[in-house]
Amino acid sequence: INLLKEFANVDASYNMTPDELKAKVSLADALIVRSATKVTREVFEASRGRLKVVGRAGVGIDNVDLTAATEYGCLVVNAPTANTVAAAEHGIALLCAMARNVAQADASIKAGKWDRNTYVGTSLTGKTVAIIGFGKVGSEVGRRAKGLGLNVVAYDPYASAEKAAALGVRLVSFDEALQ
Numbered sequence: 001i002n003l004l005k006e007f008a009n010v011d012a013s014y015n016m017t018p019d020e021l022k023a024k025v026s027l028a029d030a031l032i033v034r035s036a037t038k039v040t041r042e043v044f045e046a047s048r049g050r051l052k053v054v055g056r057a058g059v060g061i062d063n064v065d066l067t068a069a070t071e072y073g074c075l076v077v078n079a080p081t082a083n084t085v086a087a088a089e090h091g092i093a094l095l096c097a098m099a100r101n102v103a104q105a106d107a108s109i110k111a112g113k114w115d116r117n118t119y120v121g122t123s124l125t126g127k128t129v130a131i132i133g134f135g136k137v138g139s140e141v142g143r144r145a146k147g148l149g150l151n152v153v154a155y156d157p158y159a160s161a162e163k164a165a166a167l168g169v170r171l172v173s174f175d176e177a178l179q
Helices: 020-025 043-047 065-069 084-099 102-109 136-147 161-167
Strands: 032-035 054-055 074-077 126-132 151-155
Touching: 020 043, 043 065, 065 074, 084 102, 084 136, 126 136, 136 151
Parallel strands: 032 054, 054 074, 126 151
Antiparallel strands: none
């Protein structure tokens, strides 16, 4: 936001209602939104053709009416790698939690019970993890999994063998990945 302020008048408003957004958009050339903000046909109508670009701070653009954007000559752009690392880290965190029975141990403690031996879990080192889809997020999950000492296989009919090999990942068939 501060960088944008060096080049333009910026109104950084958050948690606006749809009516507040429609009132402000008539004064804007550009709009930057997250997924919670719905950029509907009504928003484009309220801009009266002034809005030239909607920037989605994230990957998905399902919150933007693309048909209306096209009709109003408004470019819609996104940030396709914005959440890649966060998604990969979340996947690894869930993998670790599953291996160590974190959810079950948490529920047990909250119920006033604790049996340490029941919730020890298993080490990930030396185990094999299969990744279905080896694009941006999948390859980052693979990179992190290798760092934990896991053997990594991946299924993705469009993945580059060179990319997989560079990360130490073996591409396999869908059926092999599920074994």
